[in-house]
Every structure is written in C-alpha cells, then in structure tokens.
Amino acid sequence: MGLDHIISSNSSYKRLWRLAQPYLRTRENQVHTRISAALALSLIEQEGGEQQIVIPAIILHDVGWKCVPEDVQLKAFGPNASAPDLNRTHEVEGVKIARDLLKQVSYDRSICCEILAIIDGHDSRSEALSLNDALVKDADKLWRYTPEGLAIDINRFGETFEEGLARLEDHLGSWFLTASGRNMAAELLHQRRRDNR
Numbered sequence: 001m002g003l004d005h006i007i008s009s010n011s012s013y014k015r016l017w018r019l020a021q022p023y024l025r026t027r028e029n030q031v032h033t034r035i036s037a038a039l040a041l042s043l044i045e046q047e048g049g050e051q052q053i054v055i056p057a058i059i060l061h062d063v064g065w066k067c068v069p070e071d072v073q074l075k076a077f078g079p080n081a082s083a084p085d086l087n088r089t090h091e092v093e094g095v096k097i098a099r100d101l102l103k104q105v106s107y108d109r110s111i112c113c114e115i116l117a118i119i120d121g122h123d124s125r126s127e128a129l130s131l132n133d134a135l136v137k138d139a140d141k142l143w144r145y146t147p148e149g150l151a152i153d154i155n156r157f158g159e160t161f162e163e164g165l166a167r168l169e170d171h172l173g174s175w176f177l178t179a180s181g182r183n184m185a186a187e188l189l190h191q192r193r194r195d196n197r
Helices: 003-009 011-024 029-047 051-060 063-067 070-075 084-104 109-120 131-145 147-157 161-171 179-195
Strands: none
Touching: 003 011, 003 029, 011 029, 011 051, 011 063, 011 084, 029 051, 029 131, 029 147, 029 179, 051 084, 051 109, 051 131, 063 084, 070 084, 084 109, 109 131, 131 147, 131 161, 131 179, 147 161, 147 179, 161 179
16 A cells, blocks of 8 residues: 555545645655655564554654755754764654644544654664654654655765665664665665665
C-alpha cells in the first residue's frame, strides 16, 4: 500500500499532510518527507509498529526546519556540521508546530504525546524510545540511500557520487535501529552502486 493511498484513505493523515506543506518548503523536505513516509510504511509492514503514530510522526518530524534560517541550515547537519544546536532547534520548534497541527485535525490525544516525543528527539537522541520511534528514525535515515536522497545530499554537501556512497557505507552499521532498516539500507546502497556503473 503506497503513501498516496494511505494519505487519501485517512482524513487525518490527509489534513496533516496538507497543513504540513508550508513548513516543508525548505531543505527539500517535501521530497524527503514523502519518501521517508513511504519507507516508514514498508518498515511497519516488516517490523510491526503503530501506523497511527509512525505516519503522523514522519509527516511532521521536520516541520521545525522552517524556523531555522536557510543560510545556516547546512551548519546543523551533514558531514561538515558545525552548529548542532541548530539541529536541536528544529526538533524543539517542530514539536511546537506539530502539537498545533495535531490539534487542528483533532488527532487522538491519547497518542499525541508519543508522536511529539518522537519528533522531539528524532535526530538528537541516538536510542529509540519505542519501536515506533525506531521506525521513524530508520525511515528518516533510509531516505539518504534512495536515488533522490543521495542526489540531494551530494549536491548540498559538495561531494562526488563516490564520496556520497562512501559516506553512506560508513554509516550503514551505526545509523539503523531495526534489522529491516539495516537490510533496506544495504539493498538501497547496492542499488546506488549499480547506478554508478
């Protein structure tokens, strides 16, 4: 089941997706979020987890980047990051924005706290609070291994294709919290290597 089908078949997801769009118009986050959400669905199918928590969390996880000026965003993440506090800023601001958007769609209050906790540490916290958190973290990083993610990252980091592949290879063993996430990343990396032949 694809992301478009999930979003169109669930009125809350559809409204969240629409409300999130203005906040995702930075840092290629519209592309990133769409792909990461599709990857999250695949991880849910393989690992379990709760779709009603994972999908809203992945839709909203990067809305806080809109509060970080674009001219300093590259200092917050990537191989040359020099201001990790800015990365933390996007999580803190993202929680505030996500809380408001979840209220606007009258999302189930009993699970909003877990969604917001996931957003609050999706980059800065290395351990997972739950399986749902692990799935969001893995989907967020898996996107880097897709053709779109790799192309965007090597462009913004000023890397060659080979340097981008080496960076992904270096993190293959440390970025992923689930077996499915690691396996998917390894397969996607294998595909990117084939793309380079």
